C-alpha cells in the first residue's frame with residue numbers, strides 16, 4: 001500500500017484530523033496502518049499516545065539514525081487495540097533544520113527509515129502528518145511519500161496555502177524527477193455558508209480531477225474527538241464525521257490512490 | 260502605545276484575523292497602527308496589499324538590515340485609506356533560520372528596526388502577526404514586542420498549543436530578564452458546542468486574569484472578510500465579528516495592555 005504525506009503549510013486546515021481518521025477508517029477494515037508524526041507540536045501523538053522522549057521519537061531518525069522499527073508504538077484505532085502503529089513526534093523536531101541542515105542526508109532520512117522497516121516486514125499504508133510549515137521536515141515527509149494529500153479547509157487563506165503548495169510541488173518534481181501525485185480534499189465544509197461553495201468551485205476549476213469529490217463537513221464530533229483522545233470512529237462511529245472519512249477512504253481506494 | 264506580538268504555534272487559531280481586526284478597530288478611532296507580517300505564508304499581506312518583492316518585505320530587515328521605514332506601505336483599514344501601515348511578508352522569510360542563524364543578530368533585528376523607526380517619528384501601536392511555528396522568526400517577533408496576545412481557538416489542540424507556549428514564554432523570560440506580559444483570547448467560539456464551554460473553563464482555571472473576558476464568536480463575516488481582502492469593519496461594521504473585535508479592543512485598552 002502507499003505512503004501518503006498529509007500536508008498544507010496553512011495552519012489549522014485538518015491535516016492531523018485527516019491523518020488520524022483515514023488511518024482509523026483503514027483499521028476498521030482489519031488493515032494495520034502506520035502513522036508518522038512529523039509535527040514538532042506533536043498533536044497526533046498527543047491524541048494517540050503518552051509523551052515520548054526525544055530519543056524514542058521521530059527526532060531520533062534524524063539525530064541518531066535509529067531504525068524506524070525501534071520507534072514504533074502500537075496505538076488504538078477505531079476502538080480496536082492495537083489498530084495501528086505510531087512513530088511519535090517530539091518538540092526537538094523543531095531543531096532538525098538548524099542541527100542537521102537541509103541536505104539530502106536529512107531530506108531522505110524518513111524515506112530510508114521506512115524502506116528499512118519495510119524490508120523487515122510486509123509493506124502497509126503509511127500516513128505522515130506534517131506540521132504547518134514548509135521546511136526540511138515536511139519536505140522529508142513529501143520525499144518519503146508516494147503521494148500527497150492536501151486538506152484545504154473551506155476558507156480563503158487555506159486556498160492560498162494550497163495554491164502556494166502547488167508551486168512547491170512543481171519545484172519538488174524537478175528534484176525528485178518524478179511527478180508527485182496529489183489529491184486535494186475540502187475539510188471543515190459548512191454547507192450553510194455561501195463562501196464554502198464559492199471556495200469549492202474555485203478549487204474544482206483549478207484542480208479538476210485532483211480535487212476529491214468527498215467533502216469533510218464541519219461537525220462537532222470531529223472537533224471533539226481529539227479532546228477525548230480518540231479518532232472519530234471510536235468517538236462516534238455513526239456520526240457525520242465518521243461517514244465522511246469512511247467515504248473519503250472509499251474514494252481514495254477506488255482511485256487507486258492508496259496502492 | 261505598545262507593540263503586541265500575536266502568537267500561538269498552533270495553526271489556524273485566528274492570529275492573522277486578530278492582528279488584522281484589532282488594528283482596524285484602532286484605525287476606526289483615528290489612530291494609525293503599524294502591522295508587521297512575519298509569516299512566510301504572508302496571509303496578512305495577501306489581504307491588505309499587492310505582493311511585495313523580497314527586498315521590499317520584512318525579509319529585507321534580516322538580509323540587508325534595511326531601515327523599517329523603507330519597507331512600510333500604507334494600507335486601508337476599516338474602510339479608510341490609509342488607515343495604517345504594513346511591513347509585508349515574503350516567502351523568503353522561511354529561510355531566515357538557515358541563512359542568518361538563531362543568534363542575537365537575528366533575534367533583535369525587528370526590535371532594532373522598530374526602535375529606529377520610532378526615533379524618526381511618533382511611537383504608535385504595533386501588531387506583529389507571527390506564523391504557526393516556534394522558530395527564530397516568531398521569537399524575533401516576541402523579542403520586538405512589549406506584550407504577547409495569544410489567540411486560542413475553542414478546540415483541544417489549540418489549548419495544547421497555548422499550554423506549550425506558556426512554557427516557551429517562561430524560558431524566554433530568562434533570556435529577556437523581564438516578565439513577558441500576555442493575554443489569551445478565545446477565538447472561533449461557537450456557544451452551541453458544549454466543548455467550547457469546557458475549553459473556556461479549562462483556560463480560565465489555568466490562566467485566570469490573563470484570559471480576556473471577551474470571546475470572539477465563530478461567524479461567517481470573519482471567515483469571509485479575508486476573501487474580499489478586507490477587515491471585518493470594512494466588510495460589515497454592524498456584524499457580530501466587528502462588535503467582538505471592538506469589545507476586545509475596549510478590554511485591552513481598559514487593562515492598559517496597549518500602553
Ligand SMILES: Nc1ncnc2c1ncn2[C@@H]1O[C@H](COP(=O)(O)OP(=O)(O)OP(=O)(O)O)[C@@H](O)[C@H]1O
Nearest residue numbers: 011012013014015016017132218219222223270414
Ligand atoms: N471537519 C471538521 N469539523 C470540525 N472541526 C474540525 C474539522 N477538522 C478539523 N477540525 C478541528 O479544527 C482544528 C484544526 O484541525 P487540525 O489540528 O487537524 O488541523 P492541522 O492542519 O493539523 O493544524 P496544524 O496546522 O496546527 O497542524 C482541530 O482542533 C480540529 O478538531
Ligand SMILES: Nc1ncnc2c1ncn2[C@@H]1O[C@H](COP(=O)(O)OP(=O)(O)OP(=O)(O)O)[C@@H](O)[C@H]1O
Nearest residue numbers: 011155270271272273274275276391477478481482
Ligand atoms: N472568529 C472567526 N469566525 C470564523 N472564522 C474565523 C474566525 N477566526 C478565524 N477564522 C477563519 O479561520 C481561518 C484561520 O484563521 P487565521 O488564518 O486568522 O488563523 P492563523 O492562526 O493566523 O493561521 P496560521 O497558523 O496559518 O497563521 C481563516 O480562514 C479565518 O477566516
Ligand SMILES: [Mg+2]
Nearest residue numbers: 015016039043
Ligand atoms: Mg496538525
Ligand SMILES: [Mg+2]
Nearest residue numbers: 274275298302
Ligand atoms: Mg496567520
